[in-house]
Amino acid sequence: MLALAALAGPGAAIAGQPQEFPLEQAADPVPGQMALAENGDPKAQCDVGIAYLNGRHVAQDYRLGLHWLTKSSDSGFAYARFVLADVYNRGFAGVPVNVELAYYYASLAAASSTLPDKIRDRAAKLRDAGAKRLSTAQITGLQAKAAMAPLDAAVGN
Template structure:
């Protein structure tokens, strides 16, 4: 009986943060402005649409990179490949895509595929996602909660150095700001 209560208590705590770190359904774009918005389907997408998406992603379109990464991670129209998906998310994050930055923070918070758990890297990407004014209030709240969750697990020096790195990153990437 005691074991059951302890187990239920642990499950409750887990469920409170599960919305921030649930895997493998990592990606679910909510950006209604994104013309490449991810919509999980049970059928394969026509190859010409995927080809166009890949071409846009390869030319550096941040939204296309994000969507292609999401499709690889979710196995939506493409063979599921977490590592390729995260690589595309990284490219999108470098283009200052807030959704990719948020999802990368989640990837590094728990470790995913070949990408090992790294709380400083998770905090870095969560800081950048939380700095966006392009997110809806709900999405911004999620990004801030994730940032605060990770911050609580870092030392003061780690927090300060990571915040400084995020500030430097923002200065270098001003050209990619929406």
């Protein structure tokens, strides 16, 4: 089973294991995450979204996974943006590939000031790969949309 990396965020990787994708290794969800997510905590929303995509301690449900990851991203949580970029780039857990959404979320993650350099670099590579598959008009529209997105949240990114 493919698992989402670092449920707790980019710093929770397992030592000695390479991290090719954010969907590789997930920590067990922390008790109470759903309550925190429902109360608007962007990090908890990201964690819950990843848990739903993985089917870890909850029934796998990509719609709920995307719901919580999108809420987290809409609050400015950069790691959720990176996970969404990767999910839409590769397709995962029933989520179809969507080059436009992958480019959009990768652009937001690559511009983040709160993500570690390694993850920002991976986001930039996803963005650049997506740009090769989009028209100039699509890129212009997505860049305008990204410019209107909330800035990075200063919560555990």
